[in-house]
Amino acid sequence: MEIEPSNHVHLTEHRDDEGQRMGMWIFLFTEVILFGGLFLVYAVYRNMHPVDFHEGSIKLNVVIGAINTIILLTSSYFVAMAVSSMQKGKVKQARTLLLLTILCAIIFLVNKFFEWQTKFHHGLFPGMEEFYKLSHGESLFFILYFFMTGLHGVHVIVGAVFIGFILRYIKKGKVNPVRYTLLENSGLYWHLVDIIWIFLFPLFYLII
């Protein structure tokens, strides 16, 4: 009798779903440390220049910030539902929800683009002429604003690409209702991006 090795692959396959998720959590810790350092710099400079930070904050558009907050929260909700759908075996629904998440990411970035464009127009980007007329504290505010929202924006792009890969894997059957840890991990990353924005929004847009 001939033994076909391919028939035995799934029997000998070693999987550690929890270990995979734990690895993702450990990676997320390093992301938190990255942003944590920046939040610390923010805290120290805001403590030194409270009035200048308030003046800088007034120049930001709270409405766009609030809309972007709602968009990111909603996209997190979509990803959470995509995981539930996949667990229930509703693959098509999961794919639609992931597509909606990527759409949210794109809308977020478009808003960010217009927001930044306005700031560029007013010459508030470090290195522009108007920037050097700002007070010391206010220039620090805008350096931190551009750096932190910029770094967050990069994370939004990475998260959207990650989810794009998951969509491909679902199509190929590599991510399926039995094996969906990759989908969960992309969700974990996306939720972290959301959490970072949850802190960025009040700290930059809502300073009294």
Place this chain on the structure above:
Amino acid sequence: MEEEKRHIVGLDKNTLIWIDLLILTFVTISVAQFNFRSVTVIIALLIASTKSYLVITNFMHLKFESRMLKLMVGIAGVIFILILIALFLDYSAR
């Protein structure tokens, strides 16, 4: 390898968390219209922390993970916050 039994979060639960998050966003914007002086930042941070807690426990399913993973995230979180507070106090006291 045997399948681990996983908890599936229902649509209603996810929607409830999403609505809570939207309400908290509305609260944080409304509160920022009033000046409570130094307390304003603390209120904003408390609301943001509450929102993060909701996302971590429910959307990120930490609620349904093993005790080991919960401990890991909890300890790392507490140490992280303590280090931030300690460094901030050090700088602001100079």
